[in-house]
Amino acid sequence: MTDTIGRVIRSVAPGTVSTSNRFASKRPLSAGATQLLLTSNLNHLASESAYRMIATVPGFDNILNGPATTTFSSPTLDTFDWRPRHGGITPAPSSQCLGTHLVYRRGTAEPSTPAWPKAVLRARIETPGSGLDYIGSVFAVTAGRTSTVTNAKFTAVNTPGTGWKDLEITVQLDETTCAPTTTSPMLGAPTSGVPGITEPIVGFLSTFWCAFYSTSGKVQAVAITVSLEP
Amino acid sequence: MSTEALIPDPALLSYALTRTGATVRGAHAINAATSANVCALGRPAKIAVVQGLGGSNTVHVGYVRSHASIKVLAVAWYYYPDPDVFSTTNRTIDVKMTLSDAAANTITSPSTRIPRGLDGTAITAMHGYVSLGDESFLGAIGYFDLDDVATVLTDTSWDLKFEWTRSGGNVSLMRIELWECPRSAVNDADVHGALTGPLNPGNPILAGTVSTRGYERIARTIEGAVACNRALLNATWPADTTAGIPRTGSATFTAFTGMLEGGTTPWPWRIRPWVVYDPNSASGEEARVRYFYQVTGGGTAAVRINTGATASPFDTTGLTSATWAWSVWKTVRIPTNGTGRIATVTFEGKTTAGTLYVAGIQLESVT
Numbered sequence: 029m030t031d032t033i034g035r036v037i038r039s040v041a042p043g044t045v046s047t048s049n050r051f052a053s054k055r056p057l058s059a060g061a062t063q064l065l066l067t068s069n070l071n072h073l074a075s076e077s078a079y080r081m082i083a084t085v086p087g088f089d090n091i092l093n094g095p096a097t098t099t100f101s102s103p104t105l106d107t108f109d110w111r112p113r114h115g116g117i118t119p120a121p122s123s124q125c126l127g128t129h130l131v132y133r134r135g136t137a138e139p140s141t142p143a144w145p146k147a148v149l150r151a152r153i154e155t156p157g158s159g160l161d162y163i164g165s166v167f168a169v170t171a172g173r174t175s176t177v178t179n180a181k182f183t184a185v186n187t188p189g190t191g192w193k194d195l196e197i198t199v200q201l202d203e204t205t206c207a208p209t210t211t212s213p214m215l216g217a218p219t220s221g222v223p224g225i226t227e228p229i230v231g232f233l234s235t236f237w238c239a240f241y242s243t244s245g246k247v248q249a250v251a252i253t254v255s256l257e258p
Numbered sequence: 259m260s261t262e263a264l265i266p267d268p269a270l271l272s273y274a275l276t277r278t279g280a281t282v283r284g285a286h287a288i289n290a291a292t293s294a295n296v297c298a299l300g301r302p303a304k305i306a307v308v309q310g311l312g313g314s315n316t317v318h319v320g321y322v323r324s325h326a327s328i329k330v331l332a333v334a335w336y337y338y339p340d341p342d343v344f345s346t347t348n349r350t351i352d353v354k355m356t357l358s359d360a361a362a363n364t365i366t367s368p369s370t371r372i373p374r375g376l377d378g379t380a381i382t383a384m385h386g387y388v389s390l391g392d393e394s395f396l397g398a399i400g401y402f403d404l405d406d407v408a409t410v411l412t413d414t415s416w417d418l419k420f421e422w423t424r425s426g427g428n429v430s431l432m433r434i435e436l437w438e439c440p441r442s443a444v445n446d447a448d449v450h451g452a453l454t455g456p457l458n459p460g461n462p463i464l465a466g467t468v469s470t471r472g473y474e475r476i477a478r479t480i481e482g483a484v485a486c487n488r489a490l491l492n493a494t495w496p497a498d499t500t501a502g503i504p505r506t507g508s509a510t511f512t513a514f515t516g517m518l519e520g521g522t523t524p525w526p527w528r529i530r531p532w533v534v535y536d537p538n539s540a541s542g543e544e545a546r547v548r549y550f551y552q553v554t555g556g557g558t559a560a561v562r563i564n565t566g567a568t569a570s571p572f573d574t575t576g577l578t579s580a581t582w583a584w585s586v587w588k589t590v591r592i593p594t595n596g597t598g599r600i601a602t603v604t605f606e607g608k609t610t611a612g613t614l615y616v617a618g619i620q621l622e623s624v625t
Contacts, residue, residue, distance in 0.1 A: 032273075034537040036484060042477035043468040051473035053465040063286060066476070067271040070293040073483045074268035076532050077301040084491045084527065085309040086517075110392035112338035114312030114430035125336070125394065127307040127435040132300075133267060150528040150600075152519065175336075175394045192519050194528075213330060213401035213439070217374045226330055226403070227442045230266065250517075251525040253491070257598070 036069045078134045078145055079256050083126040087151055087250035088240060092119040095164060095241045103164050103184040105177055108239035123239035126254050128173045130231040131206045134258065144201040145256040149238055151195045154248040155187055161244035162186035167197040167254075168237040172207030177237050181205050195249065201256075206232035259447040262455055264300055266442075268293040287463055291452035291476050298450045298482030302328045302438035303532075304622075306492040310338075311422055311431040315496040318550050319418045319436065320584065320620030323404055325485040327450040330439040333376055334399035335420075336432040343387040350425040353397060353434070354378030359413035360584065371407055373400025378421070383429045394432045401439070415548070417584060446470070450482030484625060490529045490545060490592065491603065491621035497582050499552065504605075504616040511562050511606040514616060524564075524604040531592040531601055534625040542567040542591035542601075547621040549585045551577055555612020562606040563621070567591040577609075582617065592623070 109121035168180035214223035269289035367377035375398020444451040456471040466472015495503040504514035513524035559577040
């Protein structure tokens with residue numbers, strides 16, 4: 029059902045011996061207000077729990093690399109240079125993996141809202157000095173824990189103009205970007221024997237990437253944040 | 259102690275079943291417990307990602323455990339091989355972690371609490387000729403037992419120090435990532451988590467207590483869901499004053515060099531706060547921030563965060579450490595009435611003498 033109130037309704041702490049504690053022992057357990065409060069709070073938290081920030085990095089304050097292909101009017105993954113920035117390559121590529129993260133599905137059913145969140149990359153970009161040139165930007169998502177952007181779902185844009193601008197790129201997550209995973213983690217590093225095994229980690233994993241280029245001169249892409257949103 | 263599997267998706271709770279006059283049935287309690295468990299145990303939200311580095315360096319990441327029923331923290335690091343496909347020189351690389359808390363308790367590598375691969379154990383990097391050029395490789399992934407670590411780090415505010423080292427060449431650190439792991443089981447011995455089995459039809463519907471079955475336990479689990487608050491901003495730079503990191507020597511609040519657009523305009527970080535108690539609010543939801551900093555020249559420094567909330571800005575003052583250290587926490591508020599619920603935060607700094615350097619910003623919600 030719809031999260032109609034949009035917040036958690038405060039109540040006294042559980043375990044409080046008080047007539048204000050709706051769930052206290054010997055209090056009547058009623059439908060109506062008590063169950064409504066519970067339902068409302070849980071619907072809201074179930075909805076909110078699917079969304080969060082997943083990466084915040086400083087970005088690139090010195091982007092000099094150009095497009096990796098001669099045509100870039102409609103950039104694709106191959107238009108960007110995904111080689112390491114600190115690998116001694118000149119000019120240094122401007123790409124960054126933003127991590128492999130768990131993705132949770134939305135907890136409440138609403139007709140017009142997908143079960144999967146959308147991933148949104150935001151940054152502050154400095155465009156080239158000429159309005160005829162661009163800073164190219166791409167935000168890509170691959171399913172599972174991957175080592176390259178091959179087969180990524182992506183959104184790429186060329187931003188022309190002069191001066192600083194806000195960048196916002198969205199990728200709608202779905203079954204092609206979220207791989208089901210089960211991992212049995214081992215804890216710590218004992219001095220003898222094998223590490224203890226704890227509960228399996230079960231969920232959907234996605235890996236997030238970004239890259240940039242300049243068609244003329246130095247540009248910047250900084251204050252990069254990525255969030256999962258409805 | 260009893261356990262059962264955690265159902266990974268919340269139940270759909272219908273208001274129609276809760277109207278006055280309706281019979282309260284077991285299904286109400288079971289669905290409520292299921293949803294509460296998912297939100298409290300199945301979706302922790304503390305994360306951090308460290309951007310790539312070249313030569314040997316050190317970064318610090320701030321971390322606060324969501325709550326005592328979140329048990330595992332996963333940490334992984336990845337690297338790029340040397341792009342020189344003709345190089346046959348073996349390069350060794352390693353990441354060494356040191357964990358500490360605000361009370362100066364420390365866990366240093368090697369330790370039984372620090373997984374292999376995160377304890378400075380050197381590995382030989384792949385050569386460039388086996389790589390596709392843009393291909394990265396996993397250095398190590400390790401899982402921390404948070405209960406075990408917490409027996410040493412008794413203060414809840416932790417510092418995770420990562421020392422990245424390479425033997426030579428152009429092998430580079432691609433990223434470090436860390437996130438709390440969701441549970442897959444509900445355990446009534448934990449602080450949070452309501453077993454659904456005892457709520458099945460045929461069993462009495464009880465108030466119970468916060469540690470046994472019943473509605474009090476469900477309510478305690480909902481508290482855990484609220485406590486799974488968000489890391490809103492966890493930005494790191496190398497802890498190196500020569501690395502062009504954010505810094506200022508200004509005597510009045512001004513944008514940091516290394517974190518400004520030009521002139522005096524600071525970088526705007528755009529974040530999405532989560533809403534618990536204050537939707538569409540200019541005064542905003544409660545959060546807190548701390549900084550990893552150093553002040554040279556004997557100065558007393560301050561950092562200002564501008565959030566756009568009614569009470570903004572918020573200043574952290576009295577920063578005097580001449581060695582790298584975390585500041586105290588500063589309570590702030592993040593507005594929730596922005597377009598798309600996006601809030602923009604900026605930072606400024608000042609110092610009475612010397613230079614203020616910032617190598618980490620940790621901003622998290624606290625509701």
